[in-house]
Amino acid sequence: MDRRKYLKTLAVGSLGAGVLLSCEPSKDTAEAPKEFMIDRNPQEVIRERKLLSEKFFDDHEMKTIHILSDIIIPRDETSGSATDARVPAFIEFIVKDMPMHQIPMRGGLKWLDIQCLKRFNSDFASSTVQQQIEMVDAIAYPELAKPELQQGVAFFNLMRNLTATGFYTSEIGIKDIGYLGNRPNQWDGVPQDVLDHYGVKYDERTLAESVKFDE
Amino acid sequence: MADFQIKKTQKDYDVCIVGSGAGGGMAAYILANAGIKVVLLEAGPLYDPAKNVTQLKWPWESPRRGASSSLRSFGDFDAAYGGWELEGEPYTHKDGTKFDWFRSRMVGGRTNHWGRISLRFGPKDFKRKNTDGLGDNWPIGYDDVAPYYDKIDRLIGVFGSTENLPNDPDSIFLPPPKPRLHELFIKEAATKVGVPVIPSRLSILTKPINKERGACFYCSQCNRGCTVYGDFSSSSVLIKPALKTGNVDVIPNAMAREVQTNAQGKATGISFVNKDDMQEYTVNAKVVILAASACESARLLLNSKSVLFSNGLANSSGLVGKYLHDSTGASMGGILPKLVGRKRYNEDGVGGLHVYSPWWLDNKKLDFPRGYHIEYGGGMGMPMYGFGFGMEETNGKYPGRDGKQKAAGGYGASLKDDYRYFYSASFGMAGRGEAIAREDNYCEIDPTTVDKYGIPVLRFHYNWSDHEVKQAKHMKETFAEIIDKMGGVVTWGKDGKENDYGLEAPGRIIHEVGTTRMGDDPKKSVVNKFNQAHEVKNLFVVDGGPFVSQADKNPTWTILALSMRASEFIIEELRKQNL
Numbered sequence: 001m002d003r004r005k006y007l008k009t010l011a012v013g014s015l016g017a018g019v020l021l022s023c024e025p026s027k028d029t030a031e032a033p034k035e036f037m038i039d040r041n042p043q044e045v046i047r048e049r050k051l052l053s054e055k056f057f058d059d060h061e062m063k064t065i066h067i068l069s070d071i072i073i074p075r076d077e078t079s080g081s082a083t084d085a086r087v088p089a090f091i092e093f094i095v096k097d098m099p100m101h102q103i104p105m106r107g108g109l110k111w112l113d114i115q116c117l118k119r120f121n122s123d124f125a126s127s128t129v130q131q132q133i134e135m136v137d138a139i140a141y142p143e144l145a146k147p148e149l150q151q152g153v154a155f156f157n158l159m160r161n162l163t164a165t166g167f168y169t170s171e172i173g174i175k176d177i178g179y180l181g182n183r184p185n186q187w188d189g190v191p192q193d194v195l196d197h198y199g200v201k202y203d204e205r206t207l208a209e210s211v212k213f214d215e
Numbered sequence: 216m217a218d219f220q221i222k223k224t225q226k227d228y229d230v231c232i233v234g235s236g237a238g239g240g241m242a243a244y245i246l247a248n249a250g251i252k253v254v255l256l257e258a259g260p261l262y263d264p265a266k267n268v269t270q271l272k273w274p275w276e277s278p279r280r281g282a283s284s285s286l287r288s289f290g291d292f293d294a295a296y297g298g299w300e301l302e303g304e305p306y307t308h309k310d311g312t313k314f315d316w317f318r319s320r321m322v323g324g325r326t327n328h329w330g331r332i333s334l335r336f337g338p339k340d341f342k343r344k345n346t347d348g349l350g351d352n353w354p355i356g357y358d359d360v361a362p363y364y365d366k367i368d369r370l371i372g373v374f375g376s377t378e379n380l381p382n383d384p385d386s387i388f389l390p391p392p393k394p395r396l397h398e399l400f401i402k403e404a405a406t407k408v409g410v411p412v413i414p415s416r417l418s419i420l421t422k423p424i425n426k427e428r429g430a431c432f433y434c435s436q437c438n439r440g441c442t443v444y445g446d447f448s449s450s451s452v453l454i455k456p457a458l459k460t461g462n463v464d465v466i467p468n469a470m471a472r473e474v475q476t477n478a479q480g481k482a483t484g485i486s487f488v489n490k491d492d493m494q495e496y497t498v499n500a501k502v503v504i505l506a507a508s509a510c511e512s513a514r515l516l517l518n519s520k521s522v523l524f525s526n527g528l529a530n531s532s533g534l535v536g537k538y539l540h541d542s543t544g545a546s547m548g549g550i551l552p553k554l555v556g557r558k559r560y561n562e563d564g565v566g567g568l569h570v571y572s573p574w575w576l577d578n579k580k581l582d583f584p585r586g587y588h589i590e591y592g593g594g595m596g597m598p599m600y601g602f603g604f605g606m607e608e609t610n611g612k613y614p615g616r617d618g619k620q621k622a623a624g625g626y627g628a629s630l631k632d633d634y635r636y637f638y639s640a641s642f643g644m645a646g647r648g649e650a651i652a653r654e655d656n657y658c659e660i661d662p663t664t665v666d667k668y669g670i671p672v673l674r675f676h677y678n679w680s681d682h683e684v685k686q687a688k689h690m691k692e693t694f695a696e697i698i699d700k701m702g703g704v705v706t707w708g709k710d711g712k713e714n715d716y717g718l719e720a721p722g723r724i725i726h727e728v729g730t731t732r733m734g735d736d737p738k739k740s741v742v743n744k745f746n747q748a749h750e751v752k753n754l755f756v757v758d759g760g761p762f763v764s765q766a767d768k769n770p771t772w773t774i775l776a777l778s779m780r781a782s783e784f785i786i787e788e789l790r791k792q793n794l
Contacts, residue, residue, distance in 0.1 A: 037276040039267040041260060041296045041321075044286050052278075072626045078635075093278045094600075141622040142607050153624075157607055160626065164603030164634055169274035169281070174598060177638050181563035182271055182597055184432035189393035191560050198553070200399055209376050209414070211390040211421040 056096050061109050063125045065091055071136055072163040079176035082167050090166035101158065108155025115152065186213045221486065224498040226464070228254040229789065231485050231500035233471045233515065236324025237771050238757035238778040239506030240449030240457070245782035247462040251789065254498055256469040256487055259296055259320030262327060262450050264440030269294065271434060274599050282600030288317065290599065294327035294440035295319040303667035307674040314675035315722035316510060322467065323450025324508070325725065328438045330567050331446050332590070332769045333373045333418040335364050337382030340766035347584040350652045353763040354735045354744040357384070363776035371447045371775070372424045375416035383573040389421045391569065395562055397551060397593040397642045398570045404701035405572060410589070410693060415571045418447035427456065435596065437566025446566065466498070470668055474503055474519040474528050474754065482754045488668045502753045502785060502794050506778070509759040510539070510658050513730035514673050517660045529748035534741055536659050538652040538729040539677060540765060543587065544719035545687040547694040547708030548643030551701060552613055555640040562595045574767050583685035586767045587648025589693070595639050603634050609706050610637070642703065646690035649767040650683050652729045677721040687718035726770050731760035746781035753794040757781050
């Protein structure tokens with residue numbers, strides 16, 4: 001089989017599900033699967049069924065996570081927001097999967113509510129948008145935040161990390177970041193216009209000894 | 216009838232192999248193709264990368280977005296079942312020392328997810344004591360192994376470039392892929408500071424070599440297992456064709472308990488527990504080959520005590536488990552400002568590095584023995600769990616797209632753009648070096664602990680010496696020099712004296728070898744130069760255990776070569792009825 005046909009077979013054959021998916025326009029719909037769609041060993045199946053049947057955050061906590069995640073990753077001209085990419089559902093799963101996140105997240109959310117109660121006489125989710133931003137401004141910049149708010153900084157760092165990871169590993173996020181791999185192709189080096197932009201080129205020896213695709 | 220009985224498998228075999236990774240897979244392949252009847256015991260389930268697929272999956276197809284779990288230490292898409300901890304199968308430590316033990320229980324073992332870095336040992340690597348007086352020489356030299364490296368190159372396939380370096384022998388190479396953009400800049404900078412950078416040497420098929428295996432299609436996911444068998448794993452390249460001969464029976468989920476011996480002191484087979492029915496079995500064979508991994512094979516020998524072998528099988532030297540050594544490792548990384556916000560294109564390439572640096576210095580001018588090679592990473596890879604973590608450590612260190620330096624951390628549209636902006640600029644480098652094999656770094660049987668099968672577990676005792684710490688220090692200085700020359704900004708891996716310069720804990724590089732080392736003197740070694748136990752002539756060890764020293768090279772290519780060599784020896788000895 002010649003190479004072009006070979007690649008084409010790969011793209012539509014048994015490997016192709018993921019590849020074809022990427023060709024469809026991005027939909028702002030369900031992404032977090034009910035079941036894993038990848039190879040699982042028997043121990044994993046048992047563990048993951050159990051994880052998926054549990055619930056960690058209560059409704060109030062989830063409401064707060066929704067608001068915070070969209071403050072961290074809002075909709076812009078390039079792509080949708082964290083909640084469009086179902087980041088809160090990812091956070092719910094990952095804290096069940098990684099118990100080390102449970103106390104920092106639960107306690108951090110509570111810390112945030114108590115701070116807002118003191119400042120605005122309402123929990124974070126019930127505060128006005130302006131108040132929410134005022135609170136976030138106080139904990140979002142580690143080097144500028146007041147020493148007495150360091151617990152809030154630690155919580156917000158975690159929330160920022162989980163939100164960004166959840167977003168940029170979603171279908172919306174992958175498209176946003178511009179990752180163009182994960183499909184059969186032929187690596188023939190850095191594109192010429194990029195080499196030109198940086199003023200670099202492959203030396204003669206590299207060109208001579210590297211794999212060629214036109215044979 | 217008693218509730219508990221030991222069942223004997225009905226068939227008798229010529230050879231019983233324990234373990235199906237590089238060593239066991241190669242032995243099964245060579246022996247089966249010579250018409251020898253083989254039974255292969257594997258402690259994990261069957262696995263075939265064409266059927267157990269994680270390749271070309273997207274991060275959102277895993278609810279944990281590819282993160283690691285206790286059941287898959289290297290991430291949800293990684294091919295290795297298991298990892299640093301296995302449920303119900305503990306290991307312990309002595310004197311507060313540290314050793315991390317990576318176990319992958321599945322057909323193919325750790326070759327399913329390994330880095331495919333396929334380096335030959337060089338002439339000096341077999342005779343290091345001649346250079347620095349430390350450790351011991353191997354009883355064999357490069358010329359003994361070279362013909363087997365040649366055969367393995369042809370059988371399995373490896374790409375690279377012909378360099379004629381004195382201690383990094385060339386393989387029979389397939390053409391290498393061109394460097395990625397960050398690799399070009401690393402090469403330019405490293406060359407300027409005197410560190411050579413050459414094409415990497417990976418067992419990935421840039422050209423097809425037979426009809427059973429497809430060529431690489433550049434998804435960079437070798438660690439997930441390849442559905443077209445475009446890279447080397449024992450499961451796809453050795454076990455699968457070995458099974459096709461009809462001469463091999465695989466018993467999966469078979470956890471070996473002891474090597475059985477008779478009154479004459481010969482091995483007669485293996486007793487094992489079948490994890491599926493939790494029943495006890497024995498299987499008989501004329502020859503027993505251990506390939507369960509350096510530490511697991513040592514454990515098996517130490518647990519096989521009898522009247523004749525009160526100290527454990529093949530262990531009157533007392534050296535089974537001793538001389539355990541892993542590669543050294545330290546790493547550093549950051550962002551290369553000229554790569555921020557660059558044009559997007561598919562930069563996946565092959566699984567892993569396209570260029571690397573073989574060891575380049577003369578130890579006479581250095582304060583530590585032995586060397587290390589450098590592996591490079593970076594580029595526009597697939598975002599997975601952990602992507603974006605620690606942005607507050609990056610976006611306050613370097614101006615953003617608008618050229619303005621802003622406060623670290625933040626939120627909102629500006630933060631969102633930072634992830635895009637810095638995505639294309641990250642890189643990293645890691646040293647992998649040679650530790651000195653020492654008798655007082657070892658694994659032994661823990662006198663008080665058993666696993667869930669009732670098998671006594673291993674207890675580790677391992678300390679790095681000043682040699683390894685100084686090597687890590689040198690790595691860090693080299694990395695910093697290259698990064699500085701390149702104009703990069705270090706964002707992680709700045710370690711100092713207080714934490715041994717970021718030297719990884721023993722075991723973390725997963726190159727552990729040395730526990731059944733080879734030699735001519737039965738008092739100073741466990742196996743002879745054909746991987747044959749000095750004391751039990753029909754018992755062989757073909758994993759990393761027989762390594763006398765492990766070079767600054769990844770051990771797999773040498774495990775394969777020595778296993779092939781031992782297997783040919785076994786064929787000849789069986790023919791002569793010597794075993």
